[in-house]
Structure formats: structure tokens, C-alpha cells
Amino acid sequence: MRGQVVVGVDGSKSSLDAVAVAAREARLRGCGLRVVHAFIWPLMGVPLGPSPLGPPEGGLRNQAERLVAEAVEHARDAAADVTVTSAVVTGDALPVLEAESRRAELLVVGSRGLGGFSGLLVGSTAVHLSAHGGCPVLMVRGESDPTEPIVLGIDGSQAGDTAVEFAFAEAAFRGTGIIAVHAWTPWNVEVPSPQDPSTPYASEPGMPADGKERLLSGALAGRLERYPGVPVERTVVRGGARQALIEASRNAGLVVVGARGRGGFKGLLLGSVSQAMLHHAHCSVAVVRGPADTGDPLAARPADRWSWSSERSSD
Template structure:
């Protein structure tokens, strides 16, 4: 199904939180919701000495359809008018959802599944899909501030432009303000100062550097504001460590939007360190938007 929001469910509490979030997103976009359960090898859930897993096991399939039925019921409670389809697909969750994402406008997953180790902050499916998904990937985590802004992590990269477009569109759909937050520090200074230790770099002209970073932020916001003039925007320029600043700002947000890689990303890297930190530690749902290949 094309032009649908997809959500992966596995029967976990996190998965059902993702259903709630996905149903709202489908309602906002006026598109159908597709609920998917991947029937892969549940090795982490099998006790020692259990019968070997059989992908043709009718019991497992019945259990999966039970999970889907509960998910559909929950989605209808959140967004009564949306169209919903559901399916059980054989395969590992990260593979199934990556394939499903090729024909979706948005993929939504929980931050942890049934197979997550105790204390693990983020499940492997969420990380894999954020890195390899073919559409924006929203991870349900934390607690959204209902009246808070959409928080856009501005990095000024070409790849990050897709995240800018998504954040403005999302703010317009939610009728929410947008905070465009650009954090700069000694890594930014290194780009201006040339080779050297970024932790001990000396800024020759801090005022000029700040002006350049402000210009980058202004240009980034202008591109989105032109398409969505109705969105109220706060431009926030902060000199700090990038990850802690963004994570702290997420406390007052209803959604965080970030690109998959920033200006400092290595060639070929699918998910940057800042994006990974946000996936693991933000206090509200977060969306990772990959740029064009």
C-alpha cells in the first residue's frame, strides 16, 4: 500500500505506544494506517528446552493476529475515522519494516520490543530502521509535551534539508510552533580555524564565528518558512555541546526532528552520532529523516 503510515507491533507496551502515535499521524495526513507484525525467530522469548521454532506454527500465527487485533482496536480509539489494514509478514522485524518503508510516507516503531535486554534504551529494530528506512522513521519514546513545539535539530548540512522540510510540514499539520535549534561549539570552530585539536582550538574572532552560525540558522529556517509561512518559528542559537543541548530542549517538545547525518558525518555513514544519541535519550518522540541518496 502506498501513501500509508506503517507501524510495527510485537505485543510490547512500546509497540502499542507506537500504534497510538502512528494512528494520530495517519489522521493528520488523512492517509491509511498499515499495522505490521513480523513473524521472525523469537529466540529471546523461548525458554531453554522449548520446541524449535516453526515458521508455519499455527499457534504463533494466531498469537500474531491477536496482537494485530488489539493494535487495530487501539488505533480506532485514537483516530476513529482512519482506514486500517493489518498483516503478518514472515521475516525479521528490521528486514520486514525496511521493505514496508519503501512504499510508506512514515514508519513508526517503539523504542524497545519484547526482545530488548533489561536496561537497554533502544531496540535494534528502531536503530536499524532509522539508518536504513526509505521514509522518515518516527520512534515512540518518552512523553510528548502536548502544547510544546516541534523541535528541529539544525545542522546546516545538505542531507539535513529533508529534515527541515519534514519538521515544517509536521508543525503545520499539528498547528504547533517550531523551534529551530542550532548548536555550535569547538567542532564548528575547527571548521573555521583549520587543522588542530578541536577541544583546544582558539577562536580568533568569536563574534565573526557566531555571526556565520547565525547566518546558517537563518538560511535554514528561511527555506522552510517560505513553504510554510503559517508556522511560527523560534530561531535558537546556542553555543554548547550538541547532544546534551538537544536532549535537554526535548523536555519541552512534542516531537524532535533530526537528519540522519550532520556536517561532521563520515562518508557512507548512515546514522550519525548525534542522531543516535537523540534516538536513545530524548524525552519525547523523535523522527529521523534521511536525505536523498
């Protein structure tokens, strides 16, 4: 059975943008959409109902129900044929949405909510869930055109293989193409065979350009046959992966990266490249964690599956 697409809402414009994208993603996948609002006020011990001196529709609980109802209507406007359920769940947004991600095919969030600090480029919720979520996390930024190609960051690592699978499935859903980008620098170190996850890079020092092309081809192997309708443009760039992907995102509908590549410090849940994309990409970003990161052998594979609570359903 397919999972649902889950979207977190907090009443902000950013979260409503995420709702519209999530509804379209659910329609593309042929699955339902679940709209979730994390309702933290019961944990604060404050009154939740309307004031005795105020209107009966007042109060924090009614406010939460209204913002979820608005989000459901927004989802209907974006994809009328998608079945929408909604929930107001007691708790902070991070643990609530992380728990929701364990049962979801895709988790969608806005780039900024209502609780962040002015001047930050991306909210803490998107960063946290990209590092800890149990499914791919799609952070919606602005008005990304879903007909534009998907930019896929490739480093040749085993950990990035689930991101490659996600990107091809997503491109097939959208009916668009992929720009596969591999960026390299001269000081890459050799990786033993079989690959050791503790080694930092995927290519040999001084590997010639045709070697980089072979690495890229190897990462794409098998997908071209499984997704014959997805056109792929291959790009090898000498330089840093972050800048190469940020630049490529200018004309993309989505950037897809793994949560962690072969660089960085062992033990970090979110790599520097994926963090840079969340903060600086010019379009929406999908961060895909591998099975080793999530502990779920089916996680991050949309082609395969891809406390008080108020629950509602709308067809």
C-alpha cells in the first residue's frame, strides 16, 4: 500500500505554498494527502477554549482548526481529485512531523514558518527534518516550476544512490528531465573497493575527465533502462559541489541531493552540500536519506512505497 504525502502547516504563507505543492505531489503519486498542524499550546498549560467574554469561535483550539481547514481548502484548489485528511496533533512541530515522516512517502514543508528568526534563509524545521526524517523531505521555496528539469547532485557514493532513485521517480511523475551534476576537485582521494563509508571522496586523485564521466555513468546505471521516458543531461564540473548545484538550481524545478555524501565529518546526519542547498538553492529542494541513515530499508524509495489528535477526512 502506498503511503501518504504529509505536509506540515502553521498558518504562514510558506506553509500554504507547501500545501499546494504537496497536493500536486500526492496527485502525481496517486495517493492521499495528510495536512498536519503541531499544536503546542496544550503543553504550555494555557486555556485552549474561547474566553467567557469573547466570541464562541475564539480560542487557541478553534484557531488551530481554522488554519488547518484553510490549508485543506488550499489543497483542494491545487488538486481537487486528491483525498485529503487533516490532523491537529499536540506537540512541538519537530517531533510531531518527524513521527509523521515514519509513515509517509514524502514529507513537504515550507522554507520558513512563523517561529524563525528574521533574516534566516531557511527555517530550523526544514533543516531538522532533512537530517532526522524517516522519508524524503521536500522543502518548498517560492514558485518553482514543476515542468523545469530536476537537478540531481551525484558524488558516486553508495549513500547517494537512494537520491538518484528518488530523482528518476520524481522526474517520471512530473514528466520532466534530469540534469545530473557531478562536481570534482583535484585533491580527491582514492576510495578502496568495495567502498568504505568512512572514506571521504568517491574519485581517485587526478582522475581524468573521462574517469569522471564513467563515475557519473555508473551512478546512473540501470535507471536509464527503468525510466526510458526521462531525458538526462550529464554535467561534470571541476569545482565545489555546493556552488555548482546552486548555480544549476537557477533554471530548475527541484534540486535533489542525498542527506550525506562522501565528504564531511563522520557522524553528522546532514552534510554540508545538502545544508547549502536548503539555504541557498534558487528552487525547491528534496533531501533524501539512505536506508543506513533511516534504519528503514524502504525509506527514500518513492518508486517502491514511496497525545490529543483531531482527525478529519475530505474527499
